[in-house]
Amino acid sequence: MKVELKVNGKAVSADVPPNTLLVQFIREHLRLTGTHVGCDTAQCGACTVIADGRAIKACNTLVAQMQGADITTIEGVAAADGTLHPVQAAFKECHGLQCGYCTPGMVMSTIDLLKHHPGATEGEIRALLEGNLCRCTGYQNIVAAVQTAQKAMAA
């Protein structure tokens, strides 16, 4: 089937089997490998992307469901000149990543979190990160990064 959608501001179209997952489309057809697969079952959040303004898990979404959608992946987050998004900058500043594998999903979830809950408390931030697993950081510096980005984006 033919799918047409926008990824990182660019119109893309492809003829794909109807059972193609969004994450397969992103990684294998578009060769945007920043979006990762950590569990295949929508439990770890490594595959999180933003679709029409909301964070979704690309491993349990068919690309067919995304007909006409506007998708942002981790590759589309920084400015065109390479300037990091405040969330990316905060993760670096706070050492909110170690092996980097969950990081793209964490960054996408955080962008969504701060957009919809700009005044989230530490407890709310922790609860809102429920969909993303990290095995390296113990979440300590991820939460600190979200709080740092929160301040930067409010300023």
Place this chain on the structure above:
Amino acid sequence: MGANEFAKLPHIGESLKRKEDLRFLTGVGNYTDDIVQAHQKYAVFVRSPHAHAIVKKVDTAAASAMPGVARVFTGADIDGKMGGLPCGWLISNPDGTPMKEPPHPILAIKKVRYVGDHVAMVVADTLEQAKNAAEAVQVDYEELAPVIDMRTAAKGPALHDEAPDNHCYKWTLGDKAAVDAAFASAAHVTKLDLTNNRLIPNAMEPRAVNASYNRGTDESVLYVANQNPHVERLLMTAFVLQWPEHKVRVVAPDVGGGFGSKIFLYAEDVAATWAAKQLGCAIKWTAERSESFVSDAHGRDHITHAEMAMDKDGKFLALRVHTHANLGAYLSTFASSVPTILYGTLLAGQYGTPQIYVEVDGWFTSTAPVDAYRGAGRPEAAYLIERMATRCAWELGLSQDEIRKRNFVTQFPYQTPVALQYDTGDFHACMNEAQKLADVAGYEARRKASEARGLKRGIGYSSYIEACGLAPSNIAGALGARAGLFEAGEVRVNPTGSVTVFTGSHSHGQGHETTFAQLVAARLGIDPGQVDIVHGDTGRIPFGMGTYGSRSLSVGGTAIMKALDKIEEKAKKIAAHLMEASDADIEFSGGEFKVKGTDKKIPFAQVALTAYVPHNYPLDKLEPGLDETAFYDPTNFTYPAGTYICEVEVDPATGVVRVDRFTTVDDFGVIINPMIVEGQVHGGVVQGLGQALMEHGVYDPDSGQLLTGSYTDYTMPRAADFPMFKLGHVCTPCTHNPIGSKGCGEAGAIGSPPAVINAVLDALAPLGVKELDMPATPHRVWQAIQSAKA
């Protein structure tokens, strides 16, 4: 250069932001599954659905005929054509006979021995074709009873002909007669039974391989999510495939976490590399998470009985330990050493217990192989000793800190009765600092406040020690190691003065690209931005033993320091020539070579350029170029140690345990990048808290099915589970490496579980609860409360 001098250099102790972050934050990291090769095919493994069965027939005819299928490989294809996966550590029984080492074929031959065991490998043009064909492989199994509980394994059906009673080895350490004598005269004996729960490592990047073969050069390249590519290559070529080692290049690119589980040589790695040569193509395999759960090597899984003999003042006189260790269905790469060499030798803990005797029985069971997982043996030792110390205190009416203080080792070097010699430490300083940071003084008020809310508050201590930087090769060899344990480092000064470092250590989250750059920049007096670190490629790095046991800085970093010594020595000769001085008069500091007692000086970059443009150069005495390699073999382990204090609140109505405060004080020796070190502690502590409260790998005792095979059943800690921690440090520099570093990667996972369980038991003491095993889930805690009431 000594550790004290090194610690004063610029950039040492600086929380430099990480060089590796940019690629990870912008989605341009390069993990194995991101790699696509020309004419790449996909592998899918047919895995055993049974815990123990005879493989009567594998019918691949239908699968082979399916679209896109290149080949279906089974045990028959490899039987007699290659070796099995090797075990890297020989453990001997007390009578000197070797452990049982049954074959560990890369595809099952005649039998399967755990759910997930590899039966066949399908290679097809697309992943979907390979998956469909894998479902069409018909395997005729004759089911046998599984062996799940190691306590009754001896009576179960034999998994391997070589081990009719499923017993792999008995291992002992210590003076049994002296221990028995000490017990006979003890004023008090404390006994403890405990289980160290089975864990499933769960690095977020699943294991992955991408293997290719070039007929023109007879060279194979294996990209693999692995912690030690040279070891992977050595084991694979020398032991399994018997291929020339130099014809195989192993690359471990960006690796998404390891925690030990990516140390090992796995069947999939070998099968893909071998099949790529048979088919003359590239073959990719990436584990699905459900495959990771059943086929990654698991961790821990001990059942232990221990007894401590004390005098009337709570001085430890002797410790006696028996442990059953689950090794799983086959011996994984370092499986045999974890519950022995890395466990029994740590049983002195921070205490001057004069006599210790430990016996370990290692068992084969119909479960996934068990091997090193963050801490590997030391968490099991620390959990035993620290649970024991607290129980001893309570039985004698002492406080948790008091019994520890009465028994701390205070004189160094200290020879333990279990082979290790601690070079340095300050256990009282760690305890005092932890008590201060944890506001122990305010605990009683917090306890009352909890009580007023109907909650039970408890405090738990853990004063752990571990051994890192494994180890002098000759001693390890005498203890059964089948590999060296040194590290290699090459420092290549480029003509323009920038530096490329090739290290045998591997970074899969630890930030070596930053820490090692700080080390080199500090030594050479240049900017860390001028230093690049290359790791994870047998084609670029001289050699390497890789990263495990928190060894990267203390062993790998020291190899780089030794290479820098050679660089400095040669550079001084070049500088002496340029400044027409004698070699002995040259001093090097702050990136400048100076002639002693004069104002003559030249910068490092000028010497670097001269080495490669040797026009004015002592060519008669000195080779051009500035590129040096060093191998470093440590003279002892390093001994990180610390005290952790945990405070929990337990809701007696529901059994829910909430960690309210967690304080760590660690002595890692000299720290290069505190930000990175603290990140390691955070992650380690949460893995330890996960073990203590949430995580448990469980097999059904009747069917042998893994009951915790997904993130629904295996409870990984999430962001909302734990609060922010308080971290502190004490520094006694390691005495036998020039950095003074001890290692920090595993401490959190080693020190934290007993602190948590001691805190929960403290909270539940008023309710009469005395026994509780990990994980202290609400269900278990609630049950313990009800049992105590009954």
